[in-house]
Amino acid sequence: MDSATQQIIPVILSGGVGSRLWPVSRKQRPKPFMKLPDGDSLMSKTLKRALKLNHLNDILTVTNRDLYFTTKDEIVGTLDREGTKAAIAQHYILEPCGRNTAPAILAAALRLNALHGEHATMLVMAADHLIRNEDRFIEAVEAAKHLALDGELVTFGIKPTAPETGYGYIKALVAERDVAAKVHSFVEKPDLDTAKHYLETGEYFWNAGIFCFTAGTLIREMTLHAPDVFQQVERAMSDSQVVTYQEGTQLELDQAAFSAVQDISIDYALFERSQHVSMVPCDIGWSDIGSWGAWSDALPRDIHQNQSFGDVLSIDSSNTFVHSPHALTATLGVEDLIIINTEDALLVAHKSAEQEVRKIVTKLSDEQHPAQDIHQTVHRPWGSYTTLEEGERFKIKRIIVKPGRSLSLQMHHHRSEHWVVVSGMANIVNGEQSMYLNCNESTFITAGRKHRLENPGLIDLVLIEVQSGDYLGEDDIVRFDDEYGRIAK
Structure with missing residues (x-):
């Protein structure tokens, strides 16, 4: 095997919630779908970074089943813009629930072993990290690839620039000109004093959560050091079905089998136990964008150290970050704050508490508040809808259906709907009738009547939906036919 021409297969993990960025x-x-100030999402940036690798033929993405269509749209859109869609095979593994990184990475290794054999070289990357120096990153990947082909499990260590308490660390002795070193130990997120000590010694590196190894090495090492996890994931893979389509493959993990898999990270399951772990030290401008402070680093500061994105007015304010893309946010006489203003929620926090934002998400979850999960604009496989206004017995939505997409054939028990086309063309099934509606035309659908909405055109279909009835919850829906697999078997 010629290692110079051995392709690297990017494995993109897209499973985190990013609760500190609520x-x-x-x-x-x-988080992977959040747009940076330049308009790119973190997922898109991760994919474009992967496209810079030599001899790239395949990409495998592991994501949650509920995010499959959003993920695929993001990947296909990026490949289209880069002009590489036809040249890259897209493979997807869909998780019914999150089980941390070890099961996800092992599933990817088993899949690539089946597709390309044990020498398939995997580059595992999170979908929500940012790397500013991509040329150095490619150099580090090349160094990691040669180690991986020699049977090593390779992790990437970032030279720390500050006593960061939000990252895990790797201890490794690296000589000045070494391109790699054996790992001594992995260390949990430290307190501030410990992090300062790590920075002073020069022996510790941030754990970037980027890995490189062959599928065969990963499988053998997991079999040796985490046999229970291996058997559980192998069982889930064997109980799953693969769908092959023109652009690649899709494997949806069996829900019952995968739910029984141990929830464990790759560090705990394997890297802290194996004797074949090496680290490539690198200075690549890496950030996991794990907090609003890290997110704001991409923005310039004014003379008072304020940073802003969107429509923001700051007067007599200092060292404050404001994110407000949908409405004017004005600050007066404040300092050291994080202010995040969205369409339906407002966060105001002191900068010293940026790592604690997840406490809000936990509280919202305890109270079953919808703002823990969804936005005012909700994305669906066919497009999106935005709730414009809601009151007693009525709700008004703006619905956008992508070209060629359609909603399920469905019925509601408790609500009627009035649809008015704003732009584009709609093909509508309303009971026994099938009709086309153009701009400014409408139809009324009574409760209990089967209906379907489709966009047969080449541009987005936009319509206004007015719901009325005794109950307007999203769970009042009975699907009879659905091309997105949302009908329970």
């Missing part, structure tokens, strides 16, 4: 990052629209 209220923008939420369960149904998490």
Whole structure:
């Protein structure tokens, strides 16, 4: 085997919620899909970084079943813009629930072993990290690839620039010109004094959560050091079905089998136990964008150290970050604050508490508040809807259906709906009738009547939906036919 031409297969893990970035990052629209100031999402940036690798033919993405269509749209859109869609095979593994990184990475290794054999070289990356120096990153990947082909499990260590308490650390002795070193130990997130000590010694590196190894090495090492996890994941894979389509493959993990898999990280399951772990030290401008402070680092500061994104007015304010893309947010006489203003939620926090934002998400979860999961605009496989106004017995939505997409054939028990087309063309099934509606045309659907909405055109279909009835919850829906697999078997 010629290692110079051995392709690296990017494995993108897209499973985190990003609770410290609430209220923008939420369960149904998490951190990988957040747009940076330049308009790219973190998922798109991760994919474009992968496209710089030599001899790239395949990409495998592991994501939650509920985020499959959002993930696929993001990947396909990025490949289209980069002009590489036809050249790259897209493979997806869909998790019915999160089980941490070890099961996800092992599932990816088993899949690539089946597709390309044990020498398939995997580059595992999170979908929600940012790397500013991509040329150095590619150099580090090349160094890692050679180690991986020699049977090593390779992790990437970031040279720390500050006593960071939000990252895990790797201890490794690296000589000045070494391109790699054997790992001594992995260390949990430290307190501030310990982090300062780590910085002073020069022997500790931030754990970037980026890995490189062959599928065969990962499988053998997991079999040796985490046999229970291996058997559980192998069983889930064997109980799952693979769907092959023109662009690649899709494997949806069996829900019952995968739910029984141990929830454990790859560090705990394998890297802290194996004798074949090496680290490539690198200075690549890496950040996991794990907090609003890290997010704001991409923005310039004014003379008072304020940073802002959106429509913001700051007077007599200092060292304050404001994110307000949908409405004017004005600050007066404040300092050291984080202010995140979205369409339906407002966060005001002191900068010293930025790592504690997840406490809000936990509280919202305890109270079953919808703002823990969804935004005012909710994304669906066919497009999106935005709740414009809601009151007793009525709700008004703006619905956008992508070209060629359709909603399920469905019925509601408790609500009627009035649809008015704003732009585009709609093909509508309303009971026994099938009709086309153009701009400014409408139809009324009574409760209990089967109906379907489709966009047969080449541009987005936009319509206003007015609901009325005794109950307007999203769970009042009976699906009879659905192309997105949302009908219970």
